[in-house]
Amino acid sequence: MGGPNEPGSEPWELGDRGATQSDANGSARSRASMREVADLADVAISSVSRVLSGHPDVSAQMRERVLSAVARLDYEPDFLAQSLRRGQTLSVGFVLADISNPLMADIVLGAEAVLRSAGYSLLLMNSENDPALDAAHVRFFQSRRVDGMILSLASETDGATLDLIAQVEGPVVVIDRQLPARLGASAAVNDHRPGMEAAVEHLIDLGHRRIALITGSPAQLPGRERMEAMRAVLARRPEAVEAIYLPGSFSTEHGEAAARRALSADPRPTAIIAGGNQLLIGCLRVMRQMGLRVAQDVSLVTCDDVPLSELYEPPIASIDRDTVGLGRVAAELLVGRLVGGDEARTEILPTSFRARPSCIPPSIA
Amino acid sequence: MGGPNEPGSEPWELGDRGATQSDANGSARSRASMREVADLADVAISSVSRVLSGHPDVSAQMRERVLSAVARLDYEPDFLAQSLRRGQTLSVGFVLADISNPLMADIVLGAEAVLRSAGYSLLLMNSENDPALDAAHVRFFQSRRVDGMILSLASETDGATLDLIAQVEGPVVVIDRQLPARLGASAAVNDHRPGMEAAVEHLIDLGHRRIALITGSPAQLPGRERMEAMRAVLARRPEAVEAIYLPGSFSTEHGEAAARRALSADPRPTAIIAGGNQLLIGCLRVMRQMGLRVAQDVSLVTCDDVPLSELYEPPIASIDRDTVGLGRVAAELLVGRLVGGDEARTEILPTSFRARPSCIPPSIA
DNA sequence: CGGTTGGCCGGAACCGTTACCGGAACACCC
């Protein structure tokens, strides 16, 4: 939106929306408005509106006349004008931190299904794990007047984003994030602890005593809870287990860097837990480079079951959750507040551990 | 949208948008309108509009007064009203056949970057490989008055969808699809032949004489071109190579079914080309069930490089293309027509073959 | 000093729809 530099491209040099009636070539004539329907049916505009919105003050004869005119003109109401007048857009904004994460696809799928059946449509914006984009997208959705927002934020702690969220007019639901209560946002979250605890217990049971946890940002709920859960298990198990925590970002790059660091340590950890499929990818790349085999050399657990973990040889144990369900629940929370007047609340979904051959007893070094 | 059954929930029983001034509790007061800015600055509404849209007929003093009022009220223009008046929404609709396909993420990423820098935003709708949803989404976008559409259709041949596309007002760009010229759509497509031809040549060079091609729907360009390419190679190579074509849908289910059929045949094919990562997943599942090893028992090629193909043991050869670039080009074609007045045209991007250890000479049976 | 020019501003029409309001037409009942 720079200064007015390019001559001929500024709006005030154009006429008042030049005649769009490209009727000459026979294609795509300008769409009909309610006004034209009313003229054709020889009734008032308000009557057309009543017929179309199902208002009871309509005679059978009137309805028939209007409907036939609507059909003849192939009329469809203008959503923009409706939204402006009604004060609602029937659309929901979804900010997702990372569209490349296949989990997001499932979440979106689940949310979309619920929203669609409630008459809402989904606008997606991708913030590429950049808190600044989070904020920009929230602001954008607000100017677009979405009726509500679903947020899978890159950061829970970014001040600018939080301030913005506090000012959002409609209901807000965050996914797998925890926001200050004063913001009044609903939340659909996983309890990451049971899955993580089971995983750590399983590794300890197998005999592992040095376990590395590569995880995402502590500015996001999953990262925090996973570290908590691991600490909790270590605290209650009598075995002297050494933990190596490697928090960072939720990227393949961090996965590689963290795995390299962990696996270069002298008493090398005998098991690694990768807190996400992006981290798993980085981890596997490094292991391949270092010539280390999954299971035989290092036991491996990942978070969230994806084709890679299922089909890898050996198959990789994972901490699972119902991602489609997560999206569905988030959408239900939103719709509940949108049409049902529900209060903001937090819905918690479970996680569980799925053992697979990537975890075996450590080779006695 | 059923009949008027639920009493108290019909619009005509509500007042004219009851006062939304939830000012009492001190939170989220209703946003300011241009009118209020004008009142505060004690100028005409039109002057506010001129200042904000950069119109030249504005004195320095006026600009300063308006801007300070804008700042004091934290005013932001209503996109809906602007769109209605200006006749453009600065948004682009993107119909994608399958959001779970990680390729789509890249395409969306590329397209979004270009569109954002041109001032447009992206609305995504997912049609789950269902042609009926394709049509519904196109219709939806049209009623939302998007300025243009990018389509990655589930079917190129669905009549209803095609008719709808013909009536779309703004420019349309299809991704990796081929539409009748009369529709006037631009296209960003890959030429799938060079990659596929190189793959088939590679397999023949290794000594393979029975090759199965599992591919998606022939109602989509990639499926057709890949089969063509394979036929072309077989026609020009003197070796008597037998090809098994297994077209179907672009799903893991078809991948499984086709792989099962191919691998159950008596003289079993010694190599399989999976035309997409979903098909690859199905294929690997079946091979594992049947106890067949990649490379040693069956050579394998997949289309589109994803983490699974890179990290599988052995790594899987793939036919690659620049997916981010594909999305970028599609968006550029659209923006060119949107702001530059370009003509509809087709942009073709290459594919190439990346050999990997999943392809070895067939074991002499 | 009168006429013309140009900068700057206010007023008003309009984008396409919704919801309120008032009223015409008709039936009904005492």
Added chain:
DNA sequence: GGGTGTTCCGGTAACGGTTCCGGCCAACCG
């Protein structure tokens, strides 16, 4: 026959902006 309702419809003011038009005023020129 004059109230008293119903039923149904048309007119109209919004919703929140944008753009055209006309007019005021100062500057400039001869």
